[in-house]
Amino acid sequence: MTWDIFTDGMPELLVAAGGTLRMTAFAFLLAAMVGLVLALMRLAGGFAGRFAFLYIEIVRGMPALTLLFLIYFGLVPAGIVLNSFVAAVVALGLNGAAYLAEVYRAGIQAVDPGQREAAQMIGLRRPQVMRDIVLPQAVPVVLPPMGNYLVSLLKDTSIASLISAPELMLRSRDLAGTYYLPMEYYLLAGVMYLIMAWPMMHGVRRLERYFGRGRLQGGRT
């Protein structure tokens, strides 16, 4: 072990960690929005519902890495050349959308059907029912799994290093190779992921406990 790692490369690693956070944020936004559209399509049924179902099954059935390579390398013959950061955001976002669509669907279905019926009875239109009555009540069900997804997304951004997108893992690989100190730099990267992910994990745990209050616990030991 050597302490030089903190002077050689720490600034670069911190910048790279910023890239990781940025990538996580953008991919999360994309996943949250596309996921909601997919969930609504799925619940609408018909052709849209079948499309959403297929999308979700196919994307959840393949590794995020495969999707990433398909988008980054596989679209080039079709004339679509994305820069590595954008490709990573798109791939992680589209991958996450499939997961979040299922999360949203579960959340929406957890809302008592009586709520929807009552809202329609008092004359709200269907989009209004969804927006003003159903979705707000789905939030407590949806929030904890969304938090879990955010944590795993943060870690999954590390695969973007395999298409050389500027983030923490790529930079630590560069440094590990340059100074030939793989153990030090990968451990350091691990610690930095830990510092970012750990507060999120505990936040999610608190969310779960908060929203889980008052639920039946059954005969737990």
Add this chain to the structure above:
Amino acid sequence: MNAWLTVGALLPVLLFGAVTTVEVTAGGFVVATLIGLVCAILQRLNVRPVRAAIAIYVDVFRAVPVLTQLFIIYFGLTEIGIRLDPLPAAIVGFGINGGAYLTEVFRSGIESVHQGQMEAAQMLGMTRLAALRIVILPQAMRVVLPPLGNFAIGLLKDTALASAIAAPELMFRARTLVDQTFLATQIFVAAAAIYLAMSLPLGYLTRRAEARLSRGRR
């Protein structure tokens, strides 16, 4: 269209990689299950330092990307003279990482069994360990099986990361073929299809097992 036919000819190479993917998945799954089970039981024995150590293990290994853990094991350990081949390194990496997840899974499974079961078993003269093995764990399986199945599916897909440490699995074969043929679209689509062909049946089996176990339960 020609390019797709070429991929048909290359399919055996990808399938060969898929076999390695299954090997890594199976190996990682066994290691993770063993670690998870042992940690969950040790946690149950209520020895404070052991509990704390396991809690730290679970938190740390779940907060760090698997890719980072694979690199530490494959590249990092060489610094202290431990050189693992890609395949064992991947199995160890996924096993230790998965063990952290499965510790939580087994813990919640054991906790879901009513306390009275343990008390009754001990009343009959069983040791705690025997009671766990014979009485608690079989009942915990009902709770544990669905997340265990989901873990297996997740692991199957995660093994694609082993390509980054040159383990000759499906994704690695696909990347190598792309380097040789430049048919990125066709080859990665084929790889995705093979992953789907493996993960969809696994998902179906998990759902069936889940349905079977929850029969007769409210």
